[in-house]
Structures are given as structure tokens and as C-alpha cells.
Amino acid sequence: MKIKKSSTYKKNTINFFNKMANKNHGDSFKHYDNVIKWIKNKNGTELLDIGTGKGDLLEKILLIYPNKNWNLVGIDISEKMIEKAVEKNISAKFKVGDSENLPFKNSSFDIITCINSFHHYENPEKAISEIKRVLRPGGIIILGEIWIPGFFRNIINFFLPFMKTGDYKIYSSDEIRYIFTQQNIIQIDKKNIFPSNCTYLLKKAETK
Template sequence: MAYDKRQAAEEFARWSESYDRCVLQWLLFGPSHRALIKRIEAVAGRKPISVLDIGCGTGLFASRLQAALPESRVVGLDLVAGMLAMGERRWRYHEETVFPVQGDSERLPFAAGSFDFITCANSFHHYPNQEQAVAEMHRVLKPGGRLLLIDGYRDAPWGWFIYDVCVTYREGNVHHASSRRFREILDRAGFQAVAQKVHRGFAPFLLNEAVAAEPIPAFSGPHFRVRSPSSVAQRSES
């Protein structure tokens, strides 16, 4: 049976109460967050930046990023109201710089070119229409903005067993994309300079980094008037 957003929402609603205490915070989420913050710092330095964190959960990464880069403005988006509700204390503490939004990754409620960075850590395998989600990420990034997308690395035997066997058995028919599949999706969405880095460990993950391309100018048509065959004939006869 195909995995859909209703299943994802129900699963994360059940998980929301124990989300901040689960073992994955230590095994996977913490290392992923550190990798993202390190990369953003390397690219942006201490400049003020706007960041959209898709699949933000209870806001743990958003609060860590804001603490590391105090000049940043972070919007956390999640499909599940229960996840956002469980992060209420974090949202209040950072209320002037971190903003929670309930929304769908396939229809991001933001104008084109709104963000310098988009992050998405360890939720992408729950997205039924991954290509549409990445196309939306490209749309709301500024030209030259960066997408940093992390998900489980399943191309090696250990990662395949964890993500394609164990996680699929527990969470349903979710889909961890291969590194090749990620490159295909990012290329089709219009991203450039795609780079990938594998982080090894008990729960290995793949960091995909890509740069949003400049929009293609609209073609305004030829700068001449096309005459009809009859008008050309009349002119030649005169």
C-alpha cells in the first residue's frame, strides 16, 4: 500500500509526546543538527540569514540554529499540529526570531525567493511526493540560496538494513532515496552545484547540498512584426 500524508500525520502525532526523549535524538538527530549548523556557519559566517526548516518537529533544530547564529531568522514548518504544540516553550523563548508554521512541504505557504537557506533533516522519507516537495524548496529559495537536505544513507549494506528493512517495517512504506535518486530529483528541480557527503556511524546519513539556480528570463518574443502572406503579396504587386 502506498504511503500517504494521512499516515505520516498520524504517526508523528502519536510520536510527538516522546519525540524529544527518543533514542534517535542521540543516534541520528543530534549528529544531523550539528552537521547542518557547521555547514551553514561555513557558508554564511555571521551574516544575518533567513532559514526555513522543513519538518521541524518540536523546534529543537530551529532553537539550536538560532543559538549558534543569533542573527538568523528561522521559520519552522511542520505538517503536524501536535509536533508544533509540543515545542511551545521553545517557540515562546525565541518568539522574536523563530516562528512555527503548520504547512505542507508540497505546497509551501511562502512567496518565491523568500529564504537564504532551507534545511530538512530526517523527514524526507515520509514525503509521498518527493519531487514536488523539492520543486517547492527551489521555488522559495532566493537565487543562489542553499538547500541542505539530510536523510538516512541506505546505499551501503548496514544503511540498507536499518532504513529499508527496519524503518520500513516499523513506519510503513516510507522511501529513503538513494544518493543517485537525490541527484536526479535535485537536478530536475533546477538546483545546481549538487554536493553529497556521507556521515558514517550507527545511523549513517547523507547530507545533500544544492544551490538554487537563477530564474530563467521569460521569452518576450521576436522584436519584429510578422506580416501575413497576403500583405507581402500586395506590397510586391504595388
């Protein structure tokens, strides 16, 4: 289904998450165990968490793997979320910024995580090209997303442009695989989290 573009998604997202920064939100934590499993063998790694929110995932990574010499960076478009992340005072850098215009040099990271954030991006192709740009060849992406069966997904997607939450589109698993493959990023694993989430493991080709 073609989504009608609106210039207000980003503004709605920022307003919504600035307000949500003081509340508990969502079920992102359901993806964290898959992230923890998929990064188990990494060491001395530069990891960027896009749409990091309050930095909960980075905090968990440091808790589970305290001695892996991480270089962790979290970025989020909501300045209030980043304020909360900084308050955690963990061993990670946090920055306000947009997934569609990442303020990092080419090939800066070995791993990119993006949990329950991608469905807010009004230009997903641009976000993927930015992910690809800042990721090193052979680097991995762990994407955690909402998953809803087709009939209900179509209804929800129809209403998203009228909502104030800044959600742009809920994707099917096939759509996720397709839009990443279009930019030469290949899905190598996927874990369904019953009943409404899916974590994807994707990889940038070794050669550019």
C-alpha cells in the first residue's frame, strides 16, 4: 500500500517522544535478548544505536558484556530522550540527530542497532543509505520492528497519517527484506517475537 507522504511525521515524532521521555513506553526490551545473542562474539566494537531513546539497549549491553571494550554511540531525534540517556551516566556517547542524515563519517561502525524506531522514518530509503554509509563493509545491522498480520497492518497503515505519534509505516517482513536488499544489505537471520514483533539481522556486503 502506498503511504501518502506528509511533512508532519518528523515533527509529530519529535513532539511525541519529547513527551514520552518522562514515561515508560513500548515493548522494545523484547528485542534486546536477540541483540545480546547476536553481538555475543564481538569485541572492541564500535556500535551505533539509532533511535536510542533513553539508551536502555546500550545500558543493557554494558551490563551483560562489561569487559568487551565497546565504543557505544546512541543517536535520537528527540532531545528530551537524549537528555534522559545522558542522565544514565553510562559509558556511551549520546547525540541528538536524524537517522536520515547521520552526523558520522563513512565506515565508522561495525554494528548498527535500531529498535522500534525505523517505522517512524518518513524516508526509509534515505535512512538505509545512511546506515550503509556509516557501516563498515561486512558490518551488521540489528533491526527490531513491530510486526502485525497483513489485514490489520493495512488498516493501521491507512490511519497512521492521521495520528500524532509520528509512525510512518508498519512493514511486513517481506518489505523489510526487500527495501534493504535494494541497497545490497542482505538479511541473514530473523526472530519472530510472538505476537507482534520481529528482530532482523542484516549484513552489509564485505566489498563496497
